[in-house]
Amino acid sequence: MAGPGALSAMSAGAIEKLHVIIAPQHWSGATGISLSVALYLLLVCHFLFNRYHKGLEKVPGPFLNSISTIPRIWSVYRASSHVDDMRLHQKYGHIVRVAPRIISVSDTASVEHLYGITTKFVKSEFFKLGAFTDDKGEYIPDPFSTQDRHIHSRLKRGAANAYSLASLVKMEPLISPVTNRLLKLLDRHADSGTICDFGDVLKNYAMDAIFCISFGQDMNYLEKGDHIRLYHVLDIFASYMAIQFGQIPWCHKFLLKNPRLAEWIAGNDTSQLQMMDLAIRETEASFSKPPSDGPETFVQLLVNNQRKSPTSITIDEIHGNALGNISAGSDTTATALRAVIYLLLKNPTAYQRLCDEVRSNLELPVKFKEASKLTYLNACIKEALRMHPPVGMLLGRQAPQGGEVVNGFHIAEGIEIGINPMILHHDTQVFPDPYEYNPGRWLKTEQNEEHLKLMNRCLIAFGHGRHICSGQHISMVEMTNLIPTLLIRYDLKLANNGRNYKFKNWWFTTQTGLEVLFSRR
Numbered sequence: 001m002a003g004p005g006a007l008s009a010m011s012a013g014a015i016e017k018l019h020v021i022i023a024p025q026h027w028s029g030a031t032g033i034s035l036s037v038a039l040y041l042l043l044v045c046h047f048l049f050n051r052y053h054k055g056l057e058k059v060p061g062p063f064l065n066s067i068s069t070i071p072r073i074w075s076v077y078r079a080s081s082h083v084d085d086m087r088l089h090q091k092y093g094h095i096v097r098v099a100p101r102i103i104s105v106s107d108t109a110s111v112e113h114l115y116g117i118t119t120k121f122v123k124s125e126f127f128k129l130g131a132f133t134d135d136k137g138e139y140i141p142d143p144f145s146t147q148d149r150h151i152h153s154r155l156k157r158g159a160a161n162a163y164s165l166a167s168l169v170k171m172e173p174l175i176s177p178v179t180n181r182l183l184k185l186l187d188r189h190a191d192s193g194t195i196c197d198f199g200d201v202l203k204n205y206a207m208d209a210i211f212c213i214s215f216g217q218d219m220n221y222l223e224k225g226d227h228i229r230l231y232h233v234l235d236i237f238a239s240y241m242a243i244q245f246g247q248i249p250w251c252h253k254f255l256l257k258n259p260r261l262a263e264w265i266a267g268n269d270t271s272q273l274q275m276m277d278l279a280i281r282e283t284e285a286s287f288s289k290p291p292s293d294g295p296e297t298f299v300q301l302l303v304n305n306q307r308k309s310p311t312s313i314t315i316d317e318i319h320g321n322a323l324g325n326i327s328a329g330s331d332t333t334a335t336a337l338r339a340v341i342y343l344l345l346k347n348p349t350a351y352q353r354l355c356d357e358v359r360s361n362l363e364l365p366v367k368f369k370e371a372s373k374l375t376y377l378n379a380c381i382k383e384a385l386r387m388h389p390p391v392g393m394l395l396g397r398q399a400p401q402g403g404e405v406v407n408g409f410h411i412a413e414g415i416e417i418g419i420n421p422m423i424l425h426h427d428t429q430v431f432p433d434p435y436e437y438n439p440g441r442w443l444k445t446e447q448n449e450e451h452l453k454l455m456n457r458c459l460i461a462f463g464h465g466r467h468i469c470s471g472q473h474i475s476m477v478e479m480t481n482l483i484p485t486l487l488i489r490y491d492l493k494l495a496n497n498g499r500n501y502k503f504k505n506w507w508f509t510t511q512t513g514l515e516v517l518f519s520r521r
């Protein structure tokens with residue numbers, strides 16, 4: 001067998017032969033030139049194919065973006081593609097070709113066209129990465145990842161009552177133990193005068209809360225941190241979804257689709273298995289449990305639906321929905337909560353006005369039913385979702401069979417097109433002075449009724465229409481409950497002389513550096 005010593009034993013002639021085989025300088029000059037020309041021509045053909053693909057050359061945009069995906073990948077990789085895209089929209093107008101096969105739109109009329117209930121556009125391939133598989137590797141359909149309209153409608157119908165506001169208001173007591181644990185933790189910071197990394201705390205709070213709503217029990221992230229390494233998986237997933245899968249989907253089969261590579265990247269991670277195990281156990285327990293007097297969990301409601309109509313939702317789909325809650329509903333809610341708190345603490349007048357409203361109208365423990373009536377609280381939540389939507393890249397759709405005209409341009413079948421909430425939310429026609437934090441813009445007056453309707457239509461932090469976020473009421477109940485709770489119990493101040501927080505935009509606009517000082521009132 002040839003080992004490392006074998007090379008030294010090779011004859012000088014054999015080495016010379018090997019050298020001839022691998023060394024390019026031994027190619028004849030003519031072969032080298034032909035190869036270079038062929039490569040060059042191939043590249044030119046590729047660029048031309050991209051540029052003129054399906055007649056997209058008429059859609060305005062930078063030349064480089066129309067011939068190659070590289071500028072787009074670079075922009076997304078730097079985690080601030082919304083800034084680049086905003087500049088492109090300012091230069092080219094409401095419709096821009098941001099990559100050879102990706103179109104960004106920013107006009108208000110396209111909201112209904114692309115996302116309305118009767119839209120012909122379907123979700124782009126991008127969402128497929130969010131899919132869960134069972135232990136045999138079979139796809140478990142869930143509303144987030146499926147591109148099939150019939151499956152999507154059935155899944156939405158099968159879980160509609162569990163996601164309804166009425167059910168979630170009943171589930172509110174399920175998150176009380178989590179809120180109490182959070183308050184104990186914040187009391188410790190208040191009593192010791194230490195700075196709290198509130199961004200991290202909110203992430204753990206949102207994780208425990210969504211577990212409690214879904215399963216009636218949580219993993220105690222607030223006290224134990226990321227002990228099942230779920231964040232590790234979700235973080236890999238977020239950047240991969242935005243960069244590799246989102247911009248160069250064909251790479252997927254060589255990357256995370258390869259189970260060995262996926263296993264290597266995720267390390268010895270058991271968080272998915274632990275979550276699946278919990279979902280299976282809770283579903284089974286819900287089948288055997290008699291209905292209790294306490295609030296029903298999300299899984300229990302779905303199990304009841306299955307009992308009443310076995311074809312409405314399968315057991316696997318119950319698991320898919322419950323697991324989807326964890327991945328779609330923890331970081332997004334935490335991001336929204338961070339934005340609400342940060343913007344308030346940066347704007348003392350708004351902070352004081354909200355404190356006055358909640359302190360004179362509510363008492364602990366806060367109930368969603370009362371808190372949701374407070375107009376300034378609602379306005380502060382909407383303004384934070386407008387300025388810092390937790391999803392900050394295109395809500396991608398695929399043009400339907402035969403293509404479709406959008407904003408005066410024919411978009412060929414299969415081309416990805418979408419609106420970025422971050423960009424629409426900064427449209428000066430809809431939101432004058434869009435970079436100003438102004439919760440008051442959401443308050444109703446006699447003069448602004450029509451304009452408010454337009455603003456509400458263009459607030460797409462939760463999406464719009466057919467695929468509007470299933471969990472929006474879960475997040476709204478959590479936010480509407482927690483923010484007044486904090487303001488009633490504490491005075492809050494940004495630490496480090498009000499240092500700004502930072503955020504990365506890899507589809508999810510996750511912030512870091514929200515450091516807060518709490519003092520008891």
Ligand code: HEM
Pocket residue numbers: 143144156210324325326328329330332333336389390391395396460461462463464466467468469470471472474475
């Ligand atoms: C502030 C918090 C949240 C924000 C900003 C948010 C944002 C979004 C957005 C923008 C979409 C639409 C994607 C599209 O149209 O392409 C979406 C869809 C979805 N979200 Fe959320 N989300 C939040 C919380 C949650 C929670 C708590 C859950 C579940 C517990 C959840 C579950 C889902 C699901 C299942 C979908 C897919 C809906 C469909 O396609 O029909 N989200 N979310």
